[in-house]
Amino acid sequence: MSWTRLAAPSRFYTFAGAALPWCWALTLLSGLAGLYIGFLVAPTDFQQGEAYRIIFIHVPAAWMSMLLYLALAFWAAWGWILNARMASMYARALAPTGALFTFIALWTGALWGKPTWGTWWVWDARLTSEFILLLLYLGYIALTEAIDDARRATHAGALLALVGVVNIPVIYFSVRWWNTLHQGATINLGAAPKMAGTMLTAMLLMTISFWAYSFAIGFTRARAIVLEQEADAHWVKLLRQPGDQAS
Amino acid sequence: MNWHSFEAFLQMGGYGLYVWSSYGICLLAMVLEAGLARRRVRIARQAVIDDEETAA
Numbered sequence: 001m002s003w004t005r006l007a008a009p010s011r012f013y014t015f016a017g018a019a020l021p022w023c024w025a026l027t028l029l030s031g032l033a034g035l036y037i038g039f040l041v042a043p044t045d046f047q048q049g050e051a052y053r054i055i056f057i058h059v060p061a062a063w064m065s066m067l068l069y070l071a072l073a074f075w076a077a078w079g080w081i082l083n084a085r086m087a088s089m090y091a092r093a094l095a096p097t098g099a100l101f102t103f104i105a106l107w108t109g110a111l112w113g114k115p116t117w118g119t120w121w122v123w124d125a126r127l128t129s130e131f132i133l134l135l136l137y138l139g140y141i142a143l144t145e146a147i148d149d150a151r152r153a154t155h156a157g158a159l160l161a162l163v164g165v166v167n168i169p170v171i172y173f174s175v176r177w178w179n180t181l182h183q184g185a186t187i188n189l190g191a192a193p194k195m196a197g198t199m200l201t202a203m204l205l206m207t208i209s210f211w212a213y214s215f216a217i218g219f220t221r222a223r224a225i226v227l228e229q230e231a232d233a234h235w236v237k238l239l240r241q242p243g244d245q246a247s
Numbered sequence: 248m249n250w251h252s253f254e255a256f257l258q259m260g261g262y263g264l265y266v267w268s269s270y271g272i273c274l275l276a277m278v279l280e281a282g283l284a285r286r287r288v289r290i291a292r293q294a295v296i297d298d299e300e301t302a303a
Binding site for chain 2: 039040041042043044049050051053054057058061096097100103104107108111112114115213216217220221223224227228231236237239
């Protein structure tokens with residue numbers, strides 16, 4: 001099956017329903033493996049003691065917050081330019097999960113900052129730009145929910161999402177461009193990681209888990225949005241047939 | 248193995264409060280979001296079924 005056929009809401013609905021159990025299985029398995037290695041195998045950090053173990057959710061959540069924003073902006077733009085309803089619905093389905101991971105990155109960052117820096121929060125470039133990301137997510141959600149007409153909501157949301165993309169490289173490179181309290185990148189492409197192998201493994205497993213979770217939630221919420229917006233479509237009416245759970 | 252006792256595991260070298268409230272909020276938020284998303288599908292599907300019953 002060509003992936004472009006998923007652009008039809010009916011096919012997406014069926015495909016997402018079939019993919020969901022696999023996404024959840026991957027979320028649980030990689031999450032449990034990541035927690036096992038992160039807490040029981042990875043050694044104590046010689047500088048930060050056990051407080052560093054927050055990294056196993058902090059960094060994956062921060063990565064997902066940026067990645068999901070790029071995915072949201074991509075699908076929002078796709079839906080706007082090509083007038084593809086499914087792409088726009090998928091963009092809206094991703095927004096709350098992106099906001100959630102941004103919140104988790106900020107929250108765990110505060111709880112890591114207090115014991116290591118002595119403060120919950122500073123307005124340095126990394127923290128401020130990540131906070132702006134949270135505002136962008138919330139603004140996108142508020143804007144698209146506030147407009148009743150689906151097409152106009154799509155256009156306005158896509159415009160906001162695209163303007164906000166500027167913030168992503170600012171977050172990513174902030175620790176290099178400015179002198180920040182936040183430490184530098186944990187992993188750089190093209191350079192050996194500055195951390196023990198087991199720590200890196202745990203962090204990557206947690207990233208896979210959060211990624212699979214994002215797919216699972218994105219698919220679930222997109223299915224709900226499809227049903228809400230396509231309620232009058234012929235294929236949705238077919239779901240009403242008795243005995244057909246269409247799950 | 249890093250921990251000599253379960254007690255030591257919970258204390259996290261004195262950082263227990265910070266580490267566990269990080270993980271606690273993270274887990275709570277994810278479980279809550281998953282529940283809300285599934286509920287939204289259930290409500291949307293029920294609305295489709297109810298719609299049919301009023302139409303019939």
